[in-house]
Amino acid sequence: NAGVTQTPKFRVLKTGQSMTLLCAQDMNHEYMYWYRQDPGMGLRLIHYSVGEGTTAKGEVPDGYNVSRLKKQNFLLGLESAAPSQTSVYFCASSYSRSTEKLHFGNGTRLTVT
Amino acid sequence: AQSVAQPEDQVNVAEGNPLTVKCTYSVSGNPYLFWYVQYPNRGLQFLLKYITGDNLVKGSYGFEAEFNKSQTSFHLKKPSALVSDSALYFCAVRDKAGGFKTIFGAGTRLFVKA
Numbered sequence: 001n002a003g004v005t006q007t008p009k010f011r012v013l014k015t016g017q018s019m020t021l022l023c024a025q026d027m028n029h030e031y032m033y034w035y036r037q038d039p040g041m042g043l044r045l046i047h048y049s050v051g052e053g054t055t056a057k058g059e060v061p062d063g064y065n066v067s068r069l070k071k072q073n074f075l076l077g078l079e080s081a082a083p084s085q086t087s088v089y090f091c092a093s094s095y096s097r098s099t100e101k102l103h104f105g106n107g108t109r110l111t112v113t
Numbered sequence: 114a115q116s117v118a119q120p121e122d123q124v125n126v127a128e129g130n131p132l133t134v135k136c137t138y139s140v141s142g143n144p145y146l147f148w149y150v151q152y153p154n155r156g157l158q159f160l161l162k163y164i165t166g167d168n169l170v171k172g173s174y175g176f177e178a179e180f181n182k183s184q185t186s187f188h189l190k191k192p193s194a195l196v197s198d199s200a201l202y203f204c205a206v207r208d209k210a211g212g213f214k215t216i217f218g219a220g221t222r223l224f225v226k227a
Contacts (some may be wrong), residue, residue: 004156033215040122042203042217043157058214090156097213099145099164104156 002026006091006105013081013112021076021108023091031094032074033058033102034066036087043090049074050097081112115140115211117204119218126194127226134189134221136204140211146187147205147215148178157203163187174198194225 004025013019023032030051035043045058047066055066063085065077074093078085088109092102116139126132138144145164149157161172163180171177178189187204204218 035217040219042117042219045214045216048214092156098207098209099162101147101159101162102149102157102215104149104158106154106156 004091004093004103004105006089006108008108009106010109011111013078013110015082015112017081018077018079019081019110020078021089021091021110023074023076023093023105024072025074025091025093025103026072027093027095027103028071029093029095029103030071031097032068033092033094034064034074034076035090035092036060037090037107038087046076046089081110083112086110086112115206115208115214115216117206117216117218119202119204119221121221122219123222123224125224125226128196129193132191132194132198132223132225134202134204134223136187136189136218137185138187138204138206139185140206140208142208142210144187145207145213146178146180147207148172148176148187148189149203149205149217151201151203151220160189160202194223196225196227199223199225 033048034046049068052071067075091105094100118137147162148160168180207213
């Protein structure tokens with residue numbers, strides 16, 4: 001049971017380049033989330049999904065897009081990377097949105113130069 | 114709007130001493146409260162949660178937390194700290210009014226000295 005798997009683990013982009021971060025979970029969870037972690041700011045919610053084919057904006061959605069074509073996968077896209085998007089990105093999933101804990105991947109460290 | 118405050122950037126304790134990591138929250142409805150721990154280069158791991166019922170909840174690795182509604186606090190505690198407890202700790206809250214989105218505090222780094 002792998003849990004939540006994120007790829008890649010590390011990436012360096014130049015300003016203006018694009019990329020997609022992949023999150024996969026094997027727990028049959030309905031709910032999936034993308035967070036970014038910055039020093040002193042905790043985790044901030046970028047986008048989330050309450051089921052296959054659905055997505056919604058979180059606290060800091062600008063500059064990011066997401067897709068949830070399959071229940072087990074949640075993709076985060078950066079169309080034109082900016083230095084302000086240098087961060088550690090975490091994907092999480094949960095069985096329910098109210099009382100159940102979040103299961104996290106190990107993160108993707110992205111640097112935009 | 115929901116918010117979580119962890120007033121201490123860092124907490125230092127000696128091994129064997131009790132530890133407390135503080136958390137206060139603000140929500141408009143009944144809160145669902147969580148603590149997570151993060152070790153270097155890893156994702157967050159769940160420690161414990163308060164949903165309803167007994168105000169004192171026990172979790173993984175000997176940690177516990179007390180829900181105090183009047184003080185809107187959910188402090189994390191452990192009777193006897195271990196060097197291996199050194200990590201980054203996050204308090205988090207959800208409520209129905211916030212669409213059950215999980216909001217995290219800024220984190221508190223716990224350093225346990227041998």
